[in-house]
Amino acid sequence: MEKKSDYEILRSYVLDGNDNLVGKAPEGCVRLEVTHSVLSDDLLGTNNFKNFPLDIKIKDFKEKLYRFVGTEPKYMELILKDQSKTNEISKIDNDENLLSFYSPIDGMNIHIIDKDPNSYISELQDTSKIPKPVISEEDYNKRENTVKKYREEQSLMKQQQQEQEENSDPSESIKVGDRCKVLSDDPTNYDERLGKVAFVGTTDFSAGYWVGVELDLPLGKNDGSVKGKRYFTCSPKYGCFAKPKNIQVGDFPEEEI
Numbered sequence: 229m230e231k232k233s234d235y236e237i238l239r240s241y242v243l244d245g246n247d248n249l250v251g252k253a254p255e256g257c258v259r260l261e262v263t264h265s266v267l268s269d270d271l272l273g274t275n276n277f278k279n280f281p282l283d284i285k286i287k288d289f290k291e292k293l294y295r296f297v298g299t300e301p302k303y304m305e306l307i308l309k310d311q312s313k314t315n316e317i318s319k320i321d322n323d324e325n326l327l328s329f330y331s332p333i334d335g336m337n338i339h340i341i342d343k344d345p346n347s348y349i350s351e352l353q354d355t356s357k358i359p360k361p362v363i364s365e366e367d368y369n370k371r372e373n374t375v376k377k378y379r380e381e382q383s384l385m386k387q388q389q390q391e392q393e394e395n396s397d398p399s400e401s402i403k404v405g406d407r408c409k410v411l412s413d414d415p416t417n418y419d420e421r422l423g424k425v426a427f428v429g430t431t432d433f434s435a436g437y438w439v440g441v442e443l444d445l446p447l448g449k450n451d452g453s454v455k456g457k458r459y460f461t462c463s464p465k466y467g468c469f470a471k472p473k474n475i476q477v478g479d480f481p482e483e484e485i
Contacts, residue, residue: 253279259334264297265341287323303344309337398472399428409476421447422480426460439475444483
């Protein structure tokens with residue numbers, strides 16, 4: 229037989245031979261999963277397995293459960309179930325009996341039924357009764373460091389940056405004769421048009437700086453002129469204009485039909 233490592237021996241002891249998180253209670257105790265008729269597992273906590281002495285009287289056992297779930301002992305109905313929490317083993321109904329009288333084993337379920345007619349516990353799970361803070365738009369706008377003001381500031385900064393880029397002279401980075409790629413403003417449009425820069429400057433047809441491109445293929449809209457004014461010369465449908473931010477200069481090979 230293969231000898232187990234110290235880690236495997238310790239793991240087997242803690243998990244009591246079962247590959248789960250029930251664990252094993254200390255000697256003289258039993259480890260039970262506590263559930264409640266009103267409280268959900270989320271409210272009880274992620275680990276609702278608790279160790280209880282086997283020689284504890286049921287009346288004292290209820291006191292311990294009271295401190296955990298908040299249901300008064302006189303309103304408790306206790307049911308011992310198997311590990312699957314579906315099969316009832318026995319009802320725990322005699323306060324003078326010891327817990328060991330009911331022969332519980334590690335991993336079993338002690339289910340608490342709350343019989344209190346005036347129980348407030350169910351209200352702990354009803355968030356609809358919690359008053360929600362309300363603030364008028366006028367008062368909200370007076371506040372500093374709000375999400376709304378942050379978004380407005382970011383939007384303004386982006387707009388100012390775009391205006392600065394459009395109004396700044398791009399001639400230092402984009403020069404007439406440079407090979408270039410014309411990019412689209414539409415993020416879903418992956419079409420790329422190649423050509424050479426034929427014009428850099430301001431125009432009469434729109435504010436800001438523009439770059440005129442003589443395309444390699446007839447994928448443009450003009451011949452270098454717009455609204456009767458010529459900015460450069462090329463064949464019809466070989467010319468286009470784009471904002472500097474949509475021009476990528478590089479050593480692009482010339483496209484052929």
